[in-house]
Amino acid sequence: MNNLKKLYGHFDDAAREYVITDPATPWPWINYLGCEDFFSLISNTAGGYCFCRDAKFRRILRYRYNGVPMDDGGRYFYIREADGSVWNPGWKPCKTPLDAYECRHGMGYTRISGERRGLRAEVLFFVPPGRRCEIHKLTLSNRGDAPRDFKLFSFVEWCLWNAATDMENFQRNLSTGEVEIEGGTLYHKTEYRERRNHYAFYGVNAPIDGFDTDREAFIGAYNGFDAPQNVLAGQATDSVAHGWSPVASHCISVHLEPGQSRTLVFVLGYVENDPEHKFAPDGSIDKTQAHALLEAFDSEEKVDAAFAALKQCWDDLLGRFQVESGCPELDRMVDIWNQYQCMVTFNMSRSASFFESGIGRGMGFRDSNQDLLGFVHQIPERARQRILDIAATQFPDGGCYHQYQPLTKRGNNGIGGGFGDDPLWLIFGTAAYIKETGDFGILDEPVPFDNVPGSEVSLLEHLRISFAHVQERRGPHGLPLIGRADWNDCLNLNCFSDNPDDSFQTTENKNGGSKAESLMIAGLFVYVGKEYAALLDRIGQDAAAVRQAVSDMECAIREHGWDGEWFLRAYDYYGGKVGSHENAEGQIFIESQGWCTMARVGAEQGLCDKALDSAKRLLDSEHGLVLNQPAYSRYYIEYGEISSYPEGYKENAGIFCHNNPWVIIGEALAGRADDAWAHYCKISPAFIQDQELHKVEPYVYCQMVAGKDAFRPGEGKNSWLTGTAAWNWHTVTEFLLGVRPEYDGLRIEPCLPADRFPEYRVHRRFRDAEYDLTIRNSGRGGSRFIPYAPGRHVLTVEL
Ligand code: BGC
Numbered sequence: 001m002n003n004l005k006k007l008y009g010h011f012d013d014a015a016r017e018y019v020i021t022d023p024a025t026p027w028p029w030i031n032y033l034g035c036e037d038f039f040s041l042i043s044n045t046a047g048g049y050c051f052c053r054d055a056k057f058r059r060i061l062r063y064r065y066n067g068v069p070m071d072d073g074g075r076y077f078y079i080r081e082a083d084g085s086v087w088n089p090g091w092k093p094c095k096t097p098l099d100a101y102e103c104r105h106g107m108g109y110t111r112i113s114g115e116r117r118g119l120r121a122e123v124l125f126f127v128p129p130g131r132r133c134e135i136h137k138l139t140l141s142n143r144g145d146a147p148r149d150f151k152l153f154s155f156v157e158w159c160l161w162n163a164a165t166d167m168e169n170f171q172r173n174l175s176t177g178e179v180e181i182e183g184g185t186l187y188h189k190t191e192y193r194e195r196r197n198h199y200a201f202y203g204v205n206a207p208i209d210g211f212d213t214d215r216e217a218f219i220g221a222y223n224g225f226d227a228p229q230n231v232l233a234g235q236a237t238d239s240v241a242h243g244w245s246p247v248a249s250h251c252i253s254v255h256l257e258p259g260q261s262r263t264l265v266f267v268l269g270y271v272e273n274d275p276e277h278k279f280a281p282d283g284s285i286d287k288t289q290a291h292a293l294l295e296a297f298d299s300e301e302k303v304d305a306a307f308a309a310l311k312q313c314w315d316d317l318l319g320r321f322q323v324e325s326g327c328p329e330l331d332r333m334v335d336i337w338n339q340y341q342c343m344v345t346f347n348m349s350r351s352a353s354f355f356e357s358g359i360g361r362g363m364g365f366r367d368s369n370q371d372l373l374g375f376v377h378q379i380p381e382r383a384r385q386r387i388l389d390i391a392a393t394q395f396p397d398g399g400c401y402h403q404y405q406p407l408t409k410r411g412n413n414g415i416g417g418g419f420g421d422d423p424l425w426l427i428f429g430t431a432a433y434i435k436e437t438g439d440f441g442i443l444d445e446p447v448p449f450d451n452v453p454g455s456e457v458s459l460l461e462h463l464r465i466s467f468a469h470v471q472e473r474r475g476p477h478g479l480p481l482i483g484r485a486d487w488n489d490c491l492n493l494n495c496f497s498d499n500p501d502d503s504f505q506t507t508e509n510k511n512g513g514s515k516a517e518s519l520m521i522a523g524l525f526v527y528v529g530k531e532y533a534a535l536l537d538r539i540g541q542d543a544a545a546v547r548q549a550v551s552d553m554e555c556a557i558r559e560h561g562w563d564g565e566w567f568l569r570a571y572d573y574y575g576g577k578v579g580s581h582e583n584a585e586g587q588i589f590i591e592s593q594g595w596c597t598m599a600r601v602g603a604e605q606g607l608c609d610k611a612l613d614s615a616k617r618l619l620d621s622e623h624g625l626v627l628n629q630p631a632y633s634r635y636y637i638e639y640g641e642i643s644s645y646p647e648g649y650k651e652n653a654g655i656f657c658h659n660n661p662w663v664i665i666g667e668a669l670a671g672r673a674d675d676a677w678a679h680y681c682k683i684s685p686a687f688i689q690d691q692e693l694h695k696v697e698p699y700v701y702c703q704m705v706a707g708k709d710a711f712r713p714g715e716g717k718n719s720w721l722t723g724t725a726a727w728n729w730h731t732v733t734e735f736l737l738g739v740r741p742e743y744d745g746l747r748i749e750p751c752l753p754a755d756r757f758p759e760y761r762v763h764r765r766f767r768d769a770e771y772d773l774t775i776r777n778s779g780r781g782g783s784r785f786i787p788y789a790p791g792r793h794v795l796t797v798e799l
């Protein structure tokens with residue numbers, strides 16, 4: 001009985017949807033709309049916002065992070081019945097009890113429906129491919145046996161474009177708001193009079209009874225979204241916003257006979273005009289493009305055609321890798337949700353989620369390279385551009401900006417560089433791209449340094465200096481210097497901050513003479529160095545020096561990086577051990593066990609098996625492998641941010657779903673299928689039993705699940721925008737299912753428990769070829785190489 005946990009929803013694999021059946025999820029469960037440059041976040045109660053290209057500078061809808069109640073504000077439809085009662089199809093904001101509610105999050109769309117006393121309202125939200133708008137297709141159906149008369153109100157609240165100043169500069173903001181009204185289309189044009197050439201609008205393909213564009217006129221100064229005074233009164237006031245807070249709300253009277261339905265199409269659009277042609281002759285905004293967008297979706301048929309195109313687009317993207325493994329949880333992650341999340345991380349990087357406010361960081365150098373692993377098979381051309389953009393932010397000495405800004409593609413000066421692992425990820429991402437595509441030509445592309453025209457060298461040269469940069473910056477043990485941090489942004493061994501106003505990432509109070517070295521970077525260096533050497537071999541260049549550097553690093557790890565039962569994590573500023581049994585806390589860390597076993601350092605001497613056993617013994621828990629043990633119980637000035645977190649959270653012994661895969665790959669390369677599978681099942685969302693405890697979306701990975709030392713172990717946080725998506729994809733497809741792209745073909749090398757997976761099928765698009773593979777998995781290991789050849793191949797591989 002105890003195992004019967006409350007469920008808020010379930011998967012519908014045939015429809016590629018997650019179906020939420022209770023609107024009061026433990027946390028908003030969101031989806032993303034948009035694939036090109038117009039993006040939306042939408043929760044299961046229609047909360048959220050949209051933006052064009054940049055979540056900070058081109059925010060279209062206003063959204064209040066950290067609001068009370070949470071997730072208030074979005075695209076709301078209010079139904080005001082003849083008896084004065086008011087409800088929303090998505091339950092919020094009125095929270096009037098519904099007789100039925102369902103939210104289906106699908107691939108690039110969300111469908112929310114609610115029903116009350118025989119009246120059903122269903123809204124399909126999506127961003128049509130190639131368009132800068134959200135479509136809200138609303139279908140109202142009278143399922144009762146009496147005619148129904150009611151008022152429908154739409155509602156969105158505009159953001160004054162810059163999402164950061166929108167939340168702080170009220171002395172200005174409350175005077176700048178401007179709108180225009182043209183029939184049923186409500187335009188938002190704040191700052192259009194001056195330097196902006198963009199505006200937004202909200203229109204509907206039906207006559208309206210009235211509208212509101214001033215927030216307080218619509219809601220009432222003392223009401224909330226749950227009780228707008230005009231909705232309660234059943235009447236719009238045709239308010240025109242002058243400053244304060246512009247909104248857009250339509251009011252439409254609806255009459256439905258029993259059995260009758262009516263569909264309305266609302267278009268929430270964004271337009272950029274040519275700066276020379278911003279205005280119509282009468283001084284109003286030039287609305288040509290808005291008219292065209294409205295016309296493109298002024299009928300149900302046009303909307304349905306665009307929706308079919310969206311579906312087709314996702315069928316094509318996901319269809320490149322499909323598995324039938326006999327395990328529904330694995331199949332739905334691989335076929336649907338993991339691939340989908342990888343595309344979302346491509347689009348969003350770490351910018352906008354319900355944990356990332358869209359006004360924070362730029363795109364991470366390391367994050368973007370790792371994200372590539374997850375989408376390179378879906379959109380290789382865009383991955384190519386991404387690599388070239390990233391490389392162009394590098395410095396001539398091989399170091400790099402830790403982040404760059406998506407709008408300008410320039411390195412972020414505020415953060416700067418100095419993260420010891422960053423350069424290696426460029427080699428890693430480029431190798432993954434070439435293996436997927438066979439496009440060795442990318443290595444010859446001219447790429448500048450720090451975006452300075454005229455400084456171009458080949459991408460291959462960028463790789464060379466990346467490797468050299470890390471090789472040249474080694475400490476007393478011949479191990480790589482960590483710099484500000486390595487993958488673990490919170491292991492700040494040169495920071496020494498006692499000032500709460502310092503950033504842990506950018507403060508280096510001590511670095512001259514630092515002895516802080518990283519075993520995570522050392523493992524990464526060996527792993528990536530081997531890849532780099534193989535790449536040089538393949539293009540006919542001498543790899544001897546690279547191999548020598550790799551072998552030197554392996555020796556250094558074996559000699560100075562082995563603690564007896566596991567790999568050390570680091571040496572601190574003074575040369576003291578981090579991640580050793582000699583430490584009082586933080587005796588073992590996951591990152592170095594992952595990377596050193598992936599790189600097979602000391603495998604012959606039994607080090608990898610021992611390290612994997614230690615990770616299992618000391619780091620494993622019911623919900624996955626924690627990052628370190630024992631957790632730090634106080635602040636260590638010499639370790640930095642890691643010890644700032646309470647035990648069990650984030651980098652201080654949280655379960656990072658991002659680095660569990662490193663251990664899983666280590667297990668797979670060691671041929672330990674049962675352990676690899678057991679680790680995977682703990683972090684894969686499809687296996688989540690307790691949705692209430694997990695709290696965040698059960699269909700995508702989150703960055704961190706609270707570890708065993710936390711107050712509530714198993715509680716997830718920071719869902720969606722995390723390298724976890726790419727790493728799990730990479731791990732499952734290439735190391736568990738074992739279908740691994742190489743420069744000249746596919747290597748098949750499964751590592752799954754044979755009793756559970758005796759045979760499975762994989763459909764994989766590889767370059768311009770299609771492979772239909774039946775893999776018989778005896779569990780004895782082994783591998784088979786299938787040379788690439790164009791065309792369709794139906795093969796059975798017995799291993
Ligand atoms: C977080 C890290 C994150 C970093 C970004 C830290 O507070 O714990 O996960 O990478 O901020 O700057």
Ligand code: NOJ
Pocket residue numbers: 350364366367486487488489490651
């Ligand atoms: C999130 C950051 O985006 C990523 O770069 C980092 O490696 C992890 N946190 C771990 O600190």
